[in-house]
Amino acid sequence: MPTMLTDVFRGHPIHLPHSHQPDFTSLSELPDSYTWTPKDDPLLDAAPCPPAASENIPLIDLNHPDAANQIGSACRTWGAFQIANHGVPLELLQGIEFLTGSLFQLPVQRKLKAARSDTGFSGYGVARISSFFNKQMWSEGFTITGSPLNDFRKLWPQHHLKNYCDIVEEYEEQMQTLASKLMWLSLTSLGVSEEDIKWATANPDLNWAQSALQLNHYPVCPEPDRAMGLAAHTDSTLLTILHQNNTAGLQVFRDDLGWVTVPPVPGSLVVNVGDLFHILSNGLFKSVLHRARVNQTRSRFSVAFLWGPQSDIKISPVPKLVSPVESPLYRSVTWTEYLRTKATHFNEALSMIRNHIDE
Ligand SMILES: C=C1C[C@]23C[C@H]1CC[C@H]2[C@@]12CCC[C@@](C)(C(=O)O1)[C@H]2[C@@H]3C(=O)O
Numbered sequence: 001m002p003t004m005l006t007d008v009f010r011g012h013p014i015h016l017p018h019s020h021q022p023d024f025t026s027l028s029e030l031p032d033s034y035t036w037t038p039k040d041d042p043l044l045d046a047a048p049c050p051p052a053a054s055e056n057i058p059l060i061d062l063n064h065p066d067a068a069n070q071i072g073s074a075c076r077t078w079g080a081f082q083i084a085n086h087g088v089p090l091e092l093l094q095g096i097e098f099l100t101g102s103l104f105q106l107p108v109q110r111k112l113k114a115a116r117s118d119t120g121f122s123g124y125g126v127a128r129i130s131s132f133f134n135k136q137m138w139s140e141g142f143t144i145t146g147s148p149l150n151d152f153r154k155l156w157p158q159h160h161l162k163n164y165c166d167i168v169e170e171y172e173e174q175m176q177t178l179a180s181k182l183m184w185l186s187l188t189s190l191g192v193s194e195e196d197i198k199w200a201t202a203n204p205d206l207n208w209a210q211s212a213l214q215l216n217h218y219p220v221c222p223e224p225d226r227a228m229g230l231a232a233h234t235d236s237t238l239l240t241i242l243h244q245n246n247t248a249g250l251q252v253f254r255d256d257l258g259w260v261t262v263p264p265v266p267g268s269l270v271v272n273v274g275d276l277f278h279i280l281s282n283g284l285f286k287s288v289l290h291r292a293r294v295n296q297t298r299s300r301f302s303v304a305f306l307w308g309p310q311s312d313i314k315i316s317p318v319p320k321l322v323s324p325v326e327s328p329l330y331r332s333v334t335w336t337e338y339l340r341t342k343a344t345h346f347n348e349a350l351s352m353i354r355n356h357i358d359e
């Protein structure tokens, strides 16, 4: 049996101080432990992009005949894009947003009943990457993989459960279909077709992918300029599809522009390339560094669909994308191995599986 996502962190405990979460709503001043300076994050104020700058990740119409090339180009230059006409019913986006709002609105004592354990994968808590920073993030999260029933039972009375589980299940199915479509469209733009990736096509009756849902809440913050919602990171996924409510906060990093805010476009979804897709594309697609900022007037919610391969699949650069006279940029790695490397080495994880050519 391949490792399921639920078991990924079993031998890799990290202690996350869930129970020290402050009651965000009662604070009128930012506590010291939540105040970020460039010492806590060297890229904190990196060349902030002036608000007037028009450069932003593209908004791509999935029905456009040239969508594949537009997506491919966005994956190379930004590692991120937004999509309209994605086919996911608006009602379902509203449903998952409602569920997310209801969950985080629960009293903190109730949410803590479903706290993620030190070696666990699912449940309520601070972001996993918190252990790599000296300062706390102004957010709370809830991770789901597979059926959310066991965790949801700890939060809500019986009569809510079926409806909430149905929403999650339907959302995962829709995202799954969309993610796979986006992967093939972007690969097409590189001249890579289904025959080139054996593990994805060998058994059409079997789903070769697995996923997690990360619900995020960024409460209203008394001093947003000095706080951090979710610190800069790349996702360990092939692709991540993000739904954000109508409140800005997500920023993507470009070496030449600094931090660029991704404006919420109602009904559209944000897609970003993760580390595994960067590896698969032999470095052609950019695994984008991103973070979430907070604000003083509106609470922000986001739902990230984190998508990757089943744990027995080894991801390595597609041979077609490797020059005949060079070695592939990365050695092969499964999602489980990669998540564990990331859990110990965080932003160094990619460079740890890079093939270093001896001179
Ligand atoms: C399947 C995944 C991907 C995880 C770990 C695990 C479950 C939760 C995901 C996130 C979600 C929030 C940012 C991140 C950086 C984090 O702290 O938890 C992500 C991480 C990753 O992409 O590495």
Ligand SMILES: O=C(O)CCC(=O)C(=O)O
Residues within 6 Å of the ligand: 214, 216, 230, 235, 242, 244, 249, 250, 251, 290, 291, 292, 301, 302, 304
């Ligand atoms: O809330 C956001 O906009 C970003 C969330 C995110 O990056 C994540 O959950 O991995």
Ligand SMILES: [Fe+2]
Residues within 6 Å of the ligand: 233, 234, 235, 240, 290, 304
């Ligand atoms: Fe992310």
